[in-house]
Amino acid sequence: MKHLLSIEDLSAAEIHALLELTDHMVEISNRPIPKVPALRGRNVVSLFFEDSTRTRTSFDTAAKRLSADTMNFAVSSSSVNKGESLRDTIETISAMGVDAFVVRHKSSGAPQLITQWTDASIVNAGDGWHQHPTQALLDCYTIRTGLDRRDGFDGLQIAIVGDVKHSRVARSDVQAFARLGARVTLVAPRTLLPPSLDGWPVEVCHRLDDVVADVDVLYMLRVQRERMDDGLLPSLAEYSTHFGLDERRAARLAPHALVMHPGPMNRGVEMVIDPAHLPGSRILQQVANGVAVRMAVLFTLLGQGAEHNLRGEAS
Amino acid sequence: MKHLLSIEDLSAAEIHALLELTDHMVEISNRPIPKVPALRGRNVVSLFFEDSTRTRTSFDTAAKRLSADTMNFAVSSSSVNKGESLRDTIETISAMGVDAFVVRHKSSGAPQLITQWTDASIVNAGDGWHQHPTQALLDCYTIRTGLDRRDGFDGLQIAIVGDVKHSRVARSDVQAFARLGARVTLVAPRTLLPPSLDGWPVEVCHRLDDVVADVDVLYMLRVQRERMDDGLLPSLAEYSTHFGLDERRAARLAPHALVMHPGPMNRGVEMVIDPAHLPGSRILQQVANGVAVRMAVLFTLLGQGAEHNLRGEAS
Amino acid sequence: MKHLLSIEDLSAAEIHALLELTDHMVEISNRPIPKVPALRGRNVVSLFFEDSTRTRTSFDTAAKRLSADTMNFAVSSSSVNKGESLRDTIETISAMGVDAFVVRHKSSGAPQLITQWTDASIVNAGDGWHQHPTQALLDCYTIRTGLDRRDGFDGLQIAIVGDVKHSRVARSDVQAFARLGARVTLVAPRTLLPPSLDGWPVEVCHRLDDVVADVDVLYMLRVQRERMDDGLLPSLAEYSTHFGLDERRAARLAPHALVMHPGPMNRGVEMVIDPAHLPGSRILQQVANGVAVRMAVLFTLLGQGAEHNLRGEAS
Numbered sequence: 001m002k003h004l005l006s007i008e009d010l011s012a013a014e015i016h017a018l019l020e021l022t023d024h025m026v027e028i029s030n031r032p033i034p035k036v037p038a039l040r041g042r043n044v045v046s047l048f049f050e051d052s053t054r055t056r057t058s059f060d061t062a063a064k065r066l067s068a069d070t071m072n073f074a075v076s077s078s079s080v081n082k083g084e085s086l087r088d089t090i091e092t093i094s095a096m097g098v099d100a101f102v103v104r105h106k107s108s109g110a111p112q113l114i115t116q117w118t119d120a121s122i123v124n125a126g127d128g129w130h131q132h133p134t135q136a137l138l139d140c141y142t143i144r145t146g147l148d149r150r151d152g153f154d155g156l157q158i159a160i161v162g163d164v165k166h167s168r169v170a171r172s173d174v175q176a177f178a179r180l181g182a183r184v185t186l187v188a189p190r191t192l193l194p195p196s197l198d199g200w201p202v203e204v205c206h207r208l209d210d211v212v213a214d215v216d217v218l219y220m221l222r223v224q225r226e227r228m229d230d231g232l233l234p235s236l237a238e239y240s241t242h243f244g245l246d247e248r249r250a251a252r253l254a255p256h257a258l259v260m261h262p263g264p265m266n267r268g269v270e271m272v273i274d275p276a277h278l279p280g281s282r283i284l285q286q287v288a289n290g291v292a293v294r295m296a297v298l299f300t301l302l303g304q305g306a307e308h309n310l311r312g313e314a315s
Numbered sequence: 316m317k318h319l320l321s322i323e324d325l326s327a328a329e330i331h332a333l334l335e336l337t338d339h340m341v342e343i344s345n346r347p348i349p350k351v352p353a354l355r356g357r358n359v360v361s362l363f364f365e366d367s368t369r370t371r372t373s374f375d376t377a378a379k380r381l382s383a384d385t386m387n388f389a390v391s392s393s394s395v396n397k398g399e400s401l402r403d404t405i406e407t408i409s410a411m412g413v414d415a416f417v418v419r420h421k422s423s424g425a426p427q428l429i430t431q432w433t434d435a436s437i438v439n440a441g442d443g444w445h446q447h448p449t450q451a452l453l454d455c456y457t458i459r460t461g462l463d464r465r466d467g468f469d470g471l472q473i474a475i476v477g478d479v480k481h482s483r484v485a486r487s488d489v490q491a492f493a494r495l496g497a498r499v500t501l502v503a504p505r506t507l508l509p510p511s512l513d514g515w516p517v518e519v520c521h522r523l524d525d526v527v528a529d530v531d532v533l534y535m536l537r538v539q540r541e542r543m544d545d546g547l548l549p550s551l552a553e554y555s556t557h558f559g560l561d562e563r564r565a566a567r568l569a570p571h572a573l574v575m576h577p578g579p580m581n582r583g584v585e586m587v588i589d590p591a592h593l594p595g596s597r598i599l600q601q602v603a604n605g606v607a608v609r610m611a612v613l614f615t616l617l618g619q620g621a622e623h624n625l626r627g628e629a630s
Numbered sequence: 631m632k633h634l635l636s637i638e639d640l641s642a643a644e645i646h647a648l649l650e651l652t653d654h655m656v657e658i659s660n661r662p663i664p665k666v667p668a669l670r671g672r673n674v675v676s677l678f679f680e681d682s683t684r685t686r687t688s689f690d691t692a693a694k695r696l697s698a699d700t701m702n703f704a705v706s707s708s709s710v711n712k713g714e715s716l717r718d719t720i721e722t723i724s725a726m727g728v729d730a731f732v733v734r735h736k737s738s739g740a741p742q743l744i745t746q747w748t749d750a751s752i753v754n755a756g757d758g759w760h761q762h763p764t765q766a767l768l769d770c771y772t773i774r775t776g777l778d779r780r781d782g783f784d785g786l787q788i789a790i791v792g793d794v795k796h797s798r799v800a801r802s803d804v805q806a807f808a809r810l811g812a813r814v815t816l817v818a819p820r821t822l823l824p825p826s827l828d829g830w831p832v833e834v835c836h837r838l839d840d841v842v843a844d845v846d847v848l849y850m851l852r853v854q855r856e857r858m859d860d861g862l863l864p865s866l867a868e869y870s871t872h873f874g875l876d877e878r879r880a881a882r883l884a885p886h887a888l889v890m891h892p893g894p895m896n897r898g899v900e901m902v903i904d905p906a907h908l909p910g911s912r913i914l915q916q917v918a919n920g921v922a923v924r925m926a927v928l929f930t931l932l933g934q935g936a937e938h939n940l941r942g943e944a945s
Contacts, residue, residue, distance in 0.1 A: 029412060033356030041663030043691070053389055054407060061358070061411050064384050069694050074683055084894040092684060092893060095917035096691050097659060263407060264399040287410035344727060348671030368704055369722060376673070376726050379699050578722060579714040602725035 001300050003122045005111050006131045007175040012152070015140060015179060018296050022141050024310065025295040028065060029288075038309040039068035042099040042302050047073045048125070049105040054263065055125050058287070059102045059134075062294035068099075068302070086110070087117050094118040099302050103127070121301040129166050135262055136172035138293040140180060142286050143217055146258045153182035159211045161187040161243055162221030162270055165194050165232075169262045170221060174202055185211055187243065191232040192223075208243050213252045218280075220245055220261045220270045236269050246272035258282050316615050318437045320426050321446040322490040327467070330455060330494060333611050337456050339625065340607040340614075343380060353624040354383035357414040357617050362388045363440070364420040369578065370440050373602070374417045374449075377609035383414075383617070401425070402432050409433040414617050418442070436616040444481050450577055451487035453608040455495060457601050458532055461573045468497035474526045476502040476558055477536030477585055480509050480547075484577045485536060489517055500526055502558065506547040507538075523558050528567045533595075535560055535576045535585045551584050561587035573597050631930050633752045635741050636761045637805040642782070645770060645809060648926050652771050654940065655925035658695060659918075668939040669698035672729040672932050677703045678755070679735040684893065685755050688917070689732045689764075692924035698729075698932070716740070717747050724748040729932050733757070751931040759796050765892055766802035768923040770810060772916050773847055776888045783812035789841045791817040791873055792851030792900055795824050795862075799892045800851060804832055815841055817873065821862040822853075838873050843882045848910075850875055850891045850900045866899050876902035888912050 001014070010018075028036055044063040046056050056072065063070045073093060090101070100121040103111045108128035115122050126132040143158075144150060158177050164170040164186050177184050178201035185203045186193060197204065205211050212218065223243075227233045240246075245259065250273050253259070259281045265271045275281040299310070316329070325333075343351055359378040361371050371387065378385045388408060405416070415436040418426045423445035426437050441447040458473075459465060473492050479485040479501050492499050493516035500518045501508060512519065520526050527533065538558075542548045555561075560574065565588050568574070574596045580586045590596040614625070631644070640648075658666055674693040676686050686702065693700045703723060720731070730751040733741045738760035741752050756762040773788075774780060788807050794800040794816050807814050808831040815833045816823060827834065835841050842848065853873075857863045870876075875889065880903050883889070889911045895901045905911040929940070 031356075034412065035356045041661075041665045057386060057388065057408065058411055060386065071687060071690065073687065085897065088893075088895060088897075091914055092917050093687065095914040096688055096921050097664065097918070263403075265403060267400065267403070284406055284410040287407050288412070291411050346671075349727065350671045372701060372703065372723065373726055375701065578718075580718060582715065582718075599721055599725040602722050603727070606726050 003111075003115055003124075004133050004297055004301065005115075005122065005124045007133045007136050007172045007179070008131075010133075010176075010179070012179045012181075015137070015176060016152075018137055018293070018300060019141050019144055021296040021300065022137075022289070022292045025065075025292040025299075026289075028295070028310070029292055035065050035067060036310055037067045038299055038303050038306050039063070039066040040309070042066075042068040043071065043097055044068045044100045044102065044298065044302075045071045045073050045093060045098045046102045046125075047075065047093075047104075049075050049103075049110070050126070052104055052126070055104065056102075058290045059123075059125065059294050059298075061291050062298055065291070065295055066299060066303075068298065086114070090114050090117045094120055100298065123297060123301070126168055129168050130171065132168040132172050133176075134290070134294055134297055135169050136176035137297070138286055138290040139173055139219070139260060139262075140176050141289045141293055142260060142282050143177075143258065145289075146282050146285070147216060147256070153177060153180040156182040156216045157185070157214055158182045158217040158219060159185045159187050159205075159208075159215045160219045160221065161208060161245075163192045163223050163227060164188050164221065165192050166224070166227075167221050173219065174200060178202075185215075187211060189233070189239075189242070192227070208249065212249050213254065215257055216254070217258045217260060218245070218253065220259065222262065222264065223266060223270050236266075240269050240272060244270050244272040250278055253280060256280070260286055263287065318426075318430055318439075319448050319612055319616065320430070320437065320439045322448045322451050322487045322494070323446075325448075325491075325494070327494050327496075330452070330491060331467075333452055333608070333615060334456050334459055336611040336615065337452075337604070337607045340380075340610040341604075343610070343625075344603075344607055350380050350382060351625055352382045353614055353618050353621050354378070354381040355624070357381075357383040358386065358412055359383045359415045359417065359613065359617075360386045360388050360408060360413045360435075361417040361440075362390065362408075362419075364390050364418075364425070365441070367419055367441070370419065371417075373605045374438075374440065374609050374613075376606050377613055380606070380610055381613060381618075383613065401429070405429050405432040409435055415613065438612060438616070441483055444483050445486065447483040447487050449605070449609055449612055450484050451491035452612070453601055453605040454488055454534070454575060454577075455491050456604045456608055457575060457597050458492075458573065460604075461597050461600070462531060462571070468492060468495040471497040471531045472500070472529055473497045473532040473534060474500045474502050474520075474523075474530045475534045475536065476523055476560075478507040478538050478542060479503050479536065480507050481539070481542075482536050488534065489515060493517075497532075500530075502526055504548070504554075504557070507542070523564065527564050528569065530572055531569070532573045532575060533560070533568065535574065537577065537579065538581060538585050551581075555584050555587060559585050559587040565593055568595060571595070575601060578602065633741075633745055633754075634763050634927055634931065635745070635752065635754045637763045637766050637802045637809070638761075640763075640806075640809070642809050642811075645767070645806060646782075648767055648923070648930060649771050649774055651926040651930065652767075652919070652922045655695075655922040655929075656919075658925070658940070659922055665695050665697060666940055667697045668929055668933050668936050669693070669696040670939070672696075672698040673701065673727055674698045674730045674732065674928065674932075675701045675703050675723060675728045675750075676732045676755075677705065677723075677734075679705050679733075679740070680756070682734055682756070685734065686732075688920045689753075689755065689924050689928075691921050692928055695921070695925055696928060696933075698928065716744070720744050720747040724750055730928065753927060753931070756798055759798050760801065762798040762802050763806075764920070764924055764927055765799050766806035767927070768916055768920040769803055769849070769890060769892075770806050771919045771923055772890060772912050773807075773888065775919075776912050776915070777846060777886070783807060783810040786812040786846045787815070787844055788812045788847040788849060789815045789817050789835075789838075789845045790849045790851065791838055791875075793822040793853050793857060794818050794851065795822050796854070796857075797851050803849065804830060808832075812847075815845075817841055819863070819869075819872070822857070838879065842879050843884065845887055846884070847888045847890060848875070848883065850889065852892065852894065853896060853900050866896075870899050870902060874900050874902040880908055883910060886910075890916055893917065
């Protein structure tokens with residue numbers, strides 16, 4: 001494995017292998033000194049063309065726990081703004097000695113494009129509406145541990161609720177959940193679904209009330225205010241009435257059901273109930289798992305030959 | 316000690332203990348390799364809702380000398396700007412594994428509030444007009460070493476000059492100096508004093524000329540241009556005439572008297588004389604002591620059980 | 631050597647010594663773990679009053695390979711913006727314990743000025759139109775290895791093409807190339823040459839076509855759009871026609887000739903041909919060499935007594 005660009009590139013066996021390695025990364029993260037020398041001397045550069053402090057911080061923390069050096073290439077103050085091409089930027093930073101780029105970009109396919117211009121590994125940290133594979137992996141890990149499903153998701157019912165159309169999280173999650181065997185239902189108004197779902201391994205439902213009692217996992221997506229300006233939503237209040245998780249709907253969840261959200265939440269819109277009052281909420285667990293999953297991804301891409309260094313302590 | 320929120324929470328004995336530990340941190344800072352492994356694997360996150368490169372850099376340097384990992388959570392590009400609540404931000408970053416947050420916020424009490432949402436230690440690095448406890452500790456340390464007062468400040472005369480009303484530094488300093496036994500005089504125009512001084516262990520004077528010859532420590536506060544716009548000052552020039560430290564007043568200082576300032580200075584306003592020409596100036600010493608005091612604070616909050624690592628060298 | 635301010639301060643022997651040390655730094659950079667403990671505990675602060683992610687990243691990478699601590703003092707959010715003087719800023723950061731400042735500033739001479747206010751070493755990373763000495767050193771290193779000229783540049787023909795007038799790179803390169811023995815020709819329209827070239831060890835030519843077939847090194851400078859607004863250039867297209875490197879001119883280069891550029895390139899202006907199609911292009915090699923040269927500079931300034939640590943591995 002050289003790059004992580006899309007969940008599509010991963011077989012079920014590869015996903016399982018990453019999740020098993022994540023178990024080990026969780027163990028490292030729980031040590032008094034949560035650090036191993038596995039990627040000492042490796043240089044991980046984050047290259048975020050869209051701001052995301054949360055995702056960048058998660059990758060940074062993951063890289064540091066493996067003793068990699070990290071660098072944040074601040075696009076806003078770089079030559080990109082002097083009209084330098086993306087290709088020249090990548091070739092230039094690469095020439096300084098980079099082992100992996102963690103890339104977020106507003107254009108679908110940008111991380112794939114970048115692989116042509118560098119020998120470094122590329123991790124897609126979100127590209128347009130296309131993919132966000134580490135989010136899908138951390139979501140799988142959260143379900144796997146939360147419902148004790150080490151062998152796969154056969155028979156699990158997962159509902160993904162909200163703005164699927166504009167969501168790279170939804171696209172990655174659908175593929176990953178389905179590949180592990182789950183049955184996925186998209187729950188959204190028609191305006192927030194893609195024009196075609198050909199080839200998507202999903203069912204569709206337009207009423208949250210119809211599915212809420214039957215799911216093992218309720219995955220709530222963030223709804224963005226811009227959708228009203230686009231004319232896709234009459235109002236956030238109306239969205240919330242039909243698709244928000246409120247107390248009434250939460251009471252209908254099965255006792256074992258998990259509630260998940262990729263963050264940041266819109267309280268009062270898709271999350272009406274305070275998740276602190278939801279025993280099934282795994283929202284903060286997702287964040288914690290995100291660091292461990294990203295450790296597993298970085299180690300898989302960069303750690304060949306350093307497996308013994310996962311055992312020892314950082315010096 | 317779990318948090319450092321306010322000088323009010325510290326007894327004289329606790330302040331003395333921190334200052335004694337600071338002695339050791341100064342010794343470490345003067346080594347050829349000024350680094351110990353005391354906080355290896357600990358993660359210190361600075362969370363500055365108000366810009367302050369100076370204070371952030373001081374905490375960063377302190378954390379690195381103790382071998383902690385440091386992370387700067389850039390509020391301006393974070394989800395805080397997408398409307399995420401402070402609570403969700405804190406809970407999310409916490410979930411990634413944070414041992415201490417160093418928090419600066421424009422609202423008094425924000426660091427206290429944050430303690431509810433995380434298991435991490437909170438260090439208040441300045442909240443509104445309320446408190447700036449590490450500044451007070453470094454000021455105490457500077458007086459303690461500058462006037463050789465290891466046993467306390469009994470009998471010392473300290474004047475704090477300037478915009479006390481809007482100053483968290485003044486509030487923290489008054490409490491700390493008084494707790495160690497000093498007599499504190501506030502010197503300011505009425506418009507720059509709080510409406511009530513009930514419970515403040517201070518005397519008040521409206522003329523700097525009346526006290527300048529009698530003080531052991533002259534502590535000059537920064538006066539901000541905004542105070543003129545607020546109508547609290549007729550002009551900076553007039554302020555400077557009455558409350559600025561010029562050559563004439565400097566000549567009346569006792570030979571042993573210290574001159575201090577929390578920075579950044581307004582040259583030509585409260586500091587008319589160049590402090591480089593003031594033998595009693597400890598302004599740069601305050602900055603140097605700031606790093607050592609913050610090492611002592613971070614170690615006190617996070618270093619339980621790692622005392623032996625204060626002795627050895629960083630590996 | 632305490633500071634690196636200008637190529638003028640370096641003798642040919644000193645330049646050669648830095649380039650020889652760079653050989654060793656290249657060897658370190660090519661190791662599986664490209665890191666030595668040579669500057670452990672040293673604190674290198676970058677202080678960029680002009681944005682340059684590329685140069686800052688290069689210095690950062692260099693410092694980290696030597697195990698120095700690095701800090702980026704973000705001028706834009708610092709007290710400099712509250713009206714603090716440059717001197718107070720430098721004195722304050724210095725007091726926290728800084729071993730070297732890497733300074734970029736729009737004013738010629740700013741790094742020299744700063745040496746008065748701190749005991750730290752100063753590395754000039756570009757000041758106005760004046761100097762950019764590490765760029766000149768990396769350019770020398772690139773020529774030295776690219777043309778196998780370990781003993782000097784005697785007899786080499788180097789053309790520097792473009793906006794010499796506003797270029798610190800050109801000023802530093804001319805001095806360095808000449809000091810090592812090369813014959814330097816400036817190729818530019820009259821409006822982009824300095825009003826006087828008294829004392830410059832150069833020849834001048836106003837037609838690129840006259841020299842392109844005869845050079846060992848063709849050094850293309852970046853042309854900035856602002857020059858049109860200044861009235862110094864009629865149009866970028868016209869500049870490109872006369873001074874751009876296109877296929878026709880590239881075909882006239884000697885087979886061994888090197889093509890260099892300090893970056894970022896303006897494709898379609900001074901670089902019309904894609905450098906990926908130029909076998910003589912050393913543009914990315916320059917970037918890679920930049921890290922190694924900066925390692926050599928930082929070690930020369932800060933590494934006295936730590937020579938043995940250049941050999942071992944970072945712990």
